[in-house]
Amino acid sequence: MKIICFLVVYFAVGFYSIIFGQNSDSLPLNQYRVLASHNSYKNFPNQKVLRFLSKFKKQLGESNDPLQLDYGHLPLPEQFDQFGVRGIEIDINYDPNGGLYKKRKINMFIFGLRQKVRDKKMKEPGFKVLHIADVDYETNYLTFKDVLLELKSWSAKNPNHSPIFINIEAKGSQPGNESKILKKLGFKRAIPFSKQAYDELDKEIFSILSPDNIFKPIDLLGSAQNIRERLTQNGWPAKKECLGKFIFILEGNQDELYLSNELNRPMFVYGNPGEENTAFVIKNDPFGHEEEIQQITKTYIVRTRADAGTIESRKNDYTRFNSAWKSGAQIISTDYYKPDLRFSTYQVKF
Numbered sequence: 001m002k003i004i005c006f007l008v009v010y011f012a013v014g015f016y017s018i019i020f021g022q023n024s025d026s027l028p029l030n031q032y033r034v035l036a037s038h039n040s041y042k043n044f045p046n047q048k049v050l051r052f053l054s055k056f057k058k059q060l061g062e063s064n065d066p067l068q069l070d071y072g073h074l075p076l077p078e079q080f081d082q083f084g085v086r087g088i089e090i091d092i093n094y095d096p097n098g099g100l101y102k103k104r105k106i107n108m109f110i111f112g113l114r115q116k117v118r119d120k121k122m123k124e125p126g127f128k129v130l131h132i133a134d135v136d137y138e139t140n141y142l143t144f145k146d147v148l149l150e151l152k153s154w155s156a157k158n159p160n161h162s163p164i165f166i167n168i169e170a171k172g173s174q175p176g177n178e179s180k181i182l183k184k185l186g187f188k189r190a191i192p193f194s195k196q197a198y199d200e201l202d203k204e205i206f207s208i209l210s211p212d213n214i215f216k217p218i219d220l221l222g223s224a225q226n227i228r229e230r231l232t233q234n235g236w237p238a239k240k241e242c243l244g245k246f247i248f249i250l251e252g253n254q255d256e257l258y259l260s261n262e263l264n265r266p267m268f269v270y271g272n273p274g275e276e277n278t279a280f281v282i283k284n285d286p287f288g289h290e291e292e293i294q295q296i297t298k299t300y301i302v303r304t305r306a307d308a309g310t311i312e313s314r315k316n317d318y319t320r321f322n323s324a325w326k327s328g329a330q331i332i333s334t335d336y337y338k339p340d341l342r343f344s345t346y347q348v349k350f
Contacts, residue, residue, distance in 0.1 A: 025240035030301050032239060034165055035350060036087025036333040037079055038305060041129050041147060043138035044072030048110050053135070068309030069136045071335045076140075076147070077154045080161075083337040083349070087165040087303075092127040092144050094170075094191045096200070099123045105134040105186045121146070127204060133174040134187045144201075148208035151246060155213060163215060163242040165249065165331055167303065168267060170197075172253025193253045205248070205266045215245040217263035220279060227263075227277045231299050249280045249303070273300060284308075286323040293327035303331040306348045310335070316344035325350075 053066035079085040095101060102122040107113035119142055122128065127144035130137045141147045155161060176187035183189060191197075205214070217227065220237070224230035248267040250258055255269050263277065271278030273296055281296050283289060286304045296302050306321035307313065313336050324332045334348035 025243070026238045028236040029163070029239050029242055030236045030297065030299075030330055032162075032330060033350065034086045034331045035084055035337060035348065036089070036165065036167070036303070036331050037073055037085050037337060038089050038308075038333045038335050039071075039091060039131055040073055040076065040079065040085075040088035041090055041139050041141045042072055042131055042136075043140055045069050045136050045138050046113065048113060049106060049135070052106070052110050065309075068311070069131070071310050071313075071340065072138070073140065073335075074338070076150050079337065080154060080158075080164075085337055086162050087167065087331045087333065089167040089169060089333065090129060090144065090147055091131055091169045091171050092129060092201070093133065093174075094193055094197045095128050096125055096191065096197070098125040100188055100191070101128045101130060101133055101137075103134070103186070103188075104137050105182075105188075108186075117142075127201060133176070133190065134182075135175060144204060145208060148205065152208055152213075155244060155246070160243050162239070163245050163247050165247050165303075167331075167333075168248055168250045168252070170201075170250065170252035170255060190253075193255075193257065195257050198258045202265055202267075209246065209266075211266075213245055214266050215242050215247045216266055217268050217277065217279070220268075221263055227279050228274070231279065236301075251282060270303075283327075283329065285320075286327045286329060287320055288323070290323055290327040293329050297328045297330060301331065302327070302329040303333060304329040306332050306334040307336060307346075310340075310343065312336070313340050313343040313346040316346045318346070321348055 050066050050070060057065060073079065076088065093101060099122065102117050103115045104117070105115065107115045121142050129141050129144055129147060130139050141150065151164070170193045171190055172192050174188055174190040176183045176189035221227055221230055224233065250267045250269045258267065258269055259277065268279050270280050270282040273281060279300060281300045281302045283293050283302055284305045286293060293302050293304065304324045304327060306324045312320055332348065336347050337349060339345050339347040
């Protein structure tokens with residue numbers, strides 16, 4: 001009897017490993033789901049700033065409610081190691097001469113808060129990491145180089161990690177661009193991204209990360225004429241071919257300037273299905289678009305969001321996440337891989 005029981009268990013476990021475990025890394029990359037964090041660098045805003053902004057809640061309007069800024073994230077290694085996050089989003093601000101974002105002008109209205117950032121990095125040329133200049137500025141990483149160095153260090157300690165999807169949002173507007181009054185008060189205007197800016201961004205990425213650590217558009221292209229041909233004829237490579245790599249996808253200010261026939265650049269660009277070099281599609285609102293996204297995921301990798309602006313957490317509402325999951329989108333972004341118990345137990349995990 002013991003022998004029979006042993007054989008039953010043995011073959012059951014073996015069958016399970018064949019179906020669910022063995023060679024799982026051999027599946028195409030677009031057949032995996034990835035938990036991602038939104039504005040992954042962001043720290044919780046200063047509560048004094050939120051209280052000050054809340055005084056102008058009516059003037060700002062419902063869509064600009066300051067309470068929607070009240071979220072923050074752990075440093076990237078903790079997101080990766082403790083919560084299984086494998087997708088991140090980084091907002092970058094072009095600062096070619098340095099010093100553009102060294103002050104936080106809203107603090108001149110708030111007693112006890114310093115305007116000037118003491119860290120010398122803010123005076124150096126390069127790309128700065130922050131959400132809203134002069135307003136929502138708290139960050140775990142002041143510069144994009146800081147982010148890249150963190151990624152490089154973590155990857156070296158985990159050389160066979162699953163690929164990390166990095167959503168890069170190029171910021172082309174800040175409060176100083178939107179309001180003449182704020183501009184006069186010294187609120188900074190964003191410098192638009194240009195071809196030169198994107199060339200500098202490529203150089204900054206390659207100055208920290210080796211090309212071998214990045215899965216680039218040209219790596220997906222292979223021998224095909226364009227990415228559309230590659231995906232329709234041969235599909236995505238297996239996940240095992242991308243282990244230990246980072247995959248950058250660009251969106252934001254004048255991202256069309258980054259598009260070119262030269263695919264040996266570090267970043268993909270979000271595009272529309274059917275376009276010649278589209279590999280990634282962004283559909284941030286999945287609600288009501290589940291079937292559309294399901295069709296797109298047959299060929300492309302889709303990024304969507306499970307929540308936004310602290311709304312779902314405050315209501316403990318999983319409606320949007322359920323739509324994101326049903327849609328089949330491969331990258332699901334959230335602010336709540338860890339629940340914020342000030343609001344509720346809302347948490348996105350899988």
